[in-house]
Amino acid sequence: MPISGRGSNTTVQIRLGKAAHFTETGSLLEPALEYLNRGQGRPCRAAPCMVGFTLIEVLVVTVIIGIILALASANYFPDDNQTARREAARLVLAFEQARDKAVLGGSARAVSIAGNRVMFWQPDDKNGWSPDSAADMQPVTLAPEFAVTGLLLGAARADADAPIVFLPEGVGIPFTLQFVYRGVTGSIGGDALGNVGPRFDAP
Numbered sequence: 734m735p736i737s738g739r740g741s742n743t744t745v746q747i748r749l750g751k752a753a754h755f756t757e758t759g760s761l762l763e764p765a766l767e768y769l770n771r772g773q774g775r776p777c778r779a780a781p782c783m784v785g786f787t788l789i790e791v792l793v794v795t796v797i798i799g800i801i802l803a804l805a806s807a808n809y810f811p812d813d814n815q816t817a818r819r820e821a822a823r824l825v826l827a828f829e830q831a832r833d834k835a836v837l838g839g840s841a842r843a844v845s846i847a848g849n850r851v852m853f854w855q856p857d858d859k860n861g862w863s864p865d866s867a868a869d870m871q872p873v874t875l876a877p878e879f880a881v882t883g884l885l886l887g888a889a890r891a892d893a894d895a896p897i898v899f900l901p902e903g904v905g906i907p908f909t910l911q912f913v914y915r916g917v918t919g920s921i922g923g924d925a926l927g928n929v930g931p932r933f934d935a936p
Contacts, residue, residue, distance in 0.1 A: 817917035843896035849875040883911040
């Protein structure tokens with residue numbers, strides 16, 4: 734039930750069980766409010782109460798921050814297996830670019846890998862190869878420790894930096910290129926129809 738009181742320059746209206754509604758024009762109200770709020774388990778004065786966080790709220794925020802940092806570290810600091818897969822995907826893309834260029838351009842294209850550098854080639858007038866001058870066929874640099882360890886052209890073993898040729902008919906010599914990156918090994922294979930894909934060895 735409502736209780737009302739009037740003191741010196743002060744009007745107070747209190748409804749039991751709920752927060753107090755008041756108009757303060759003096760200082761006599763502060764002890765009453767302190768007593769009322771203490772009874773409700775919220776000790777404070779007429780000034781705004783201090784607001785904090787519970788332990789559960791702090792723990793929840795800490796867990797969320799930890800998850801975000803874990804996801805960010807996986808993207809910005811990939812492990813060796815993730816890096817090897819990323820570089821293999823870049824190499825597959827280079828092969829596919831050369832294959833598509835050969836089909837659309839009507840002349841053969843080739844790709845070679847020397848160290849961690851991928852080079853694109855086009856036929857020259859001496860039945861050899863010269864660097865491809867197209868803007869979208871510029872050399873690609875892979876991760877520093879990525880290396881080719883073997884190359885098969887058809888069933889024959891070839892030098893690791895030998896050119897892999899793609900013909901304008903969309904067909905070519907099947908190949909298998911083996912690579913390693915910090916102990917992670919795998920291979921990239923291409924069939925006679927120009928399909929290219931990676932394969933990774935079990936750890």
